[in-house]
Amino acid sequence: MPRYDPARIEPHWQAHWDEHETFHTGPFEARRDKFYVLDMFPYPSGDGLHVGHPEGYTATDIICRYRRMTGTQVLHPMGWDAFGLPAEQHAIRTGTHPRETTYQNIDTFRRQLKMLGFSYDWSREFSTTDPDYFRWTQWIFLQLFDTWYDDECRWTGPDGLERVGRGRPISELPIPDAVADDGDEAVRRYQDRHRLAYQHEAPVNWCPALGTVLANEEVIDGKSERGEHPVERLPLRQWMLAITRYADRLLDGLDLVDWPESIRLLQRNWIGRSTGAEVDFFIGEPGQSADELDSAYALWQNRRKESGLPADSGEEVLRVYTTRPDTLFGATYMVIAPEHPFVERLTTELQREAVTTYQSQAAAKSDLDRTDLAKEKTGVFTGSYAVNPVNDQKIPIWVADYVLISYGTGAIMAVPGQDERDWEFAEVFDLPIIRTVEPPEDFTGQAYTGDGPAINSGFLDGLEIDGAKDRIIEHLRGTGQGNSAVNFKLRDWLFSRQHFWGEPFPVWHELDEEGNLTGLMRAESEENLPAKLPENFEFKPHGRPDPPLEEAPDEWLYRTDEDGTRLKRETNSMPQWAGSCWYYLRFADPKNTDRFIDAEAETNWLPVDLYIGGAEHAVLHLLYSRFWHKVLFDRGYLRTPEPFTRLVNQGMILGEAELTGFQDESGEWVSAREVDSETFSGEKVSLTADDVQKQGEEFVLTEHPEIVIDSRAYKMSKSRGNVINPDDIVAEYGADSLRLYEMFMGPLEATKPWSMSGVEGVSRFLGRVWRMISDDRADEVTLNPAIADAEPDEEQLRMLHRTIKAVTEDIEKLSFNTAISRLMEFTNALGQADPRPRSLMGPFVLLLSPFAPHLAEELWNLLGHDESLAYEPWPECDESLLVTSTVEIPVQVNGKLRGKIVVATDADQETIQEAAAADETVARFLQDKTVVKTVVVPGRLVNFVVK
């Protein structure tokens, strides 16, 4: 009677685990191994869980449950990354405070996760929006604010590695005499410029119609993604974090971690380290004539020989960065970005109108438009010239938006002969092109970027690229006109948002008599943390790009300090990244009121041993976390140099595969080969497997085999209507089936389509497991009568131990799909055995338990155990039981399978060869042939090579 009934079993065991605090992390024991398994911090959206969440979460849960059974102490926490824009926008629409929405959503998420039976230590749960948590987020910000990066500091960290470069307290920043002479305020401003957290005017995407500032990806073609309203770019005072100072450290750290090579490569490319040279091109005074420029240039060169290359390039030169200093003789013009500070001074009266127009056009474009490669190069001549320092040639300076202000120095030397972009530009504006690297004879392209000897390059002629680079840098350094340099694609991190629902900055701005910001700041003192958001404040869009908190009540916004200085709070808020940058630390010590994490807790639990989540965080989140971690490491608060030892990205789950046919306006079928499914304007017809058949590589209509149809799985999306809701799956099949299915679909890291009949498949398997052990025809839940204290036979025992071995190895490899198939094989082999030896059932249930914990607990109980199986020892494989006395091996003739023989496992080569030759079919193929060679691999195969 009692059939497999997850709706009864699952809530029962979830309640049991809760009541018995089964998965609370016990006190740390130094003698035991530890394992910290972490899921990427979820944002509790109003939509609740989607099927992508349980994929990673089930994987980590399996590992945790398995590890506990092997005697490891496991830390497996869960919490909420709950600041963010959706709750704020919801609040603006409905008037509900974001806090309320957020905590409601968290309740939904928690309920859903508990429903799936994950073995989190819920006693460690927190949300980034909890004042107890963001207090420490703010505290860490203050550490960033208090830190400068000393490039030259050589030191040995607590990990025993020697490094160059360290974040140090700002009080230790050496102050140049010239600054010190200017007084306290100058010193403070000097320090502020060197802090890892500093302020900077940066353009934001301001959308007046929506009354909000948009992220870059929310702006398309200069219009808002939502509503297509115009977006303006305007500069706003912003907080920046100097992550670029840590670029080399972030790069080096990648060698210390066990991450997928693809992710490390992604981070390396993102950081984008390049080496080359900085070169100064003399530009003289504004409005100088050509002759004046020449004579001033000679004087300048003499001065530079004396002084060497200054750190600050000054007003009379245009400094460029290049990775190809060897091509300097081919620099026939220069280009500066439209935002370059020298545009104004370089533009001659004749060119002024054209340049200004060009600048404003460029300003209106979004970054995305500007980087559209398809378009032709644009630009304007400034009217001014610079002098090429190696050949004294005067070359024109242009303004063009293909040069980015944010990279290098915002100015380039253009070498069309060796650079495709410069070549393109030179062609459009008819600028001279000089090749400085000899292309191969058969080279037919335009710019030549490959290897070759230098030509047209004076003293560099004949040198290969690397040699020429060394030689020219030596020359530039000697003449004080340049030096080797390193550059990064990585930019400093724009760390402020003009939003309400985020962590407030614990910073005050000093005001002058008139109430204006002086630019000087005071950090909130640690004991005053957390700096909370204002209460009783209805934030509404106020129609200006500055933050909504500008309208906060005065008692929140202003304060007078002890020395009588009027202070105004920082009104920007931190971005969502902030909270997720360090949550993995807090989980090790979530209730600590004295420190963000206790040193001992860190030593005990960190680093995270296994971190699983989506690849969408491959770059930003992981880079930001690593950055914060390294700053805290430098400041002596952490002893681990990297936060996440092993990283795994789960693949995306797509919707169920769809078969689509296309019909034009007149209802005629159109072959999929002739249409673009995105833009197709006719009728898209959903088909079923019965309508189609496979023809070569494609699916075609059975009725019209000339019509190819489209067959593929799409990303789940509301608009496509192919979203699978985990709640529905649990309601129909149970949590164990959902967990098992998501693991059975395929490799964890692969993208894979959902299949409802696949869910039924694993659900049927769990039904078979249920019936293998329980009696589904009895009225009560009782053991299956076939279960007996019988001795298992040799084969059954071997089956069990083979399963133990395979499942164990597969879990270690995170190869859950194959582990499950092994469990299925066991069930297929023993599900009908009668008698069913009880001694085999227990270990099997334990093997199943990490995957389908509810069912396993229930069956374990049924097998007569009172305690949860969560801490039962993991079954061990007895290798001696795997050995068989005979083995079947294939026999090939010329590499083709011709027969199979059964021989003793320890049979020698000769015996095997004889047996193989004696096989009837094999003998037939050997007849009338000469055996040229015989390959015998004992236990594996025999191959006769004949002629």
Added chain:
RNA sequence: GCGAGAGUGGCGGAAUUGGCAGACGCGCCAGAUUUAGGAUCUGGUUCCCUACCGGGAAUGGGGGUUCGAGUCCCCCCUCUCGCACCA
């Protein structure tokens, strides 16, 4: 354009890392049981030829190395994901 990953039955996917291609599941076919089943159990199921015994072909395509290649090497095609004027 650059970078990374992947192409195996009708479908999802397995294959000691060079050794029986297609484990396991879905789907499909047949049978058993059942009042019935979209429940359960048993068997079959890569394709082609063959009544059977058998045989041939096959891991996106082409070439190569090897006794032996899904696996290694070279060329090409397709798909997915990143990056995208970074000088």
